[in-house]
Amino acid sequence: MADVKRVERPLSPHLQIYRPQLTSITSILTRITGNGLIVGTVLAVWWLLAAAVSPDYFATADAVATSWFGDLVFTLSAWALWYHYLAGLRHLYFDAGHGLDIPTAERLGWGCILGSVILTVLTVLIV
Structure with missing residues (x-):
């Protein structure tokens, strides 16, 4: 059998030394919220279909939708909707060729995150 000589190659950077940028995090978060x-x-x-089917089936769906689980799902959905909306506006701004420098992109990323939290709190308080 022939001798196999191993080539010494540098290791690829791993998550231990790689610092995720805010722009990549917000991009991933946009996909997750979508x-x-x-x-x-x-x-x-x-819930709507159960209302059309029967009163008993609606009672079950209504119990789930108005439980703590339903409240959690709808609150997180409100946050996801606001975040996804703001990220879409940010993306349109980028598509127009604006805000592509790193400081502006990071400010817009923080704006999406904080704006979505503030708008969600306002939505929950109003509704």
Whole structure:
């Protein structure tokens, strides 16, 4: 059998030395919130369909939707909706060629995060 000579190569950076940037975190969060909105939508559609099916089935769906779990799902869905909306506006701003420098992109990222939290709190207090 022939001798196999191993080539010494540098190791790729791993998460131990890689610091995620805010722009990558907000991009990932946009995808997560977009998919997460499905959970609240499914719960709302189930509640509406149950109302059309029968009173007993509606009572079950209503119990879930008005429980602590339903409140949590709808509150997180409100946050996801606000975040996804603000991130979409941010993306349109980027598409127009504005705010592409790192400090502005980071300020807009923090604006999306803080703005979505503030708008969610206002939504929960008003509704």
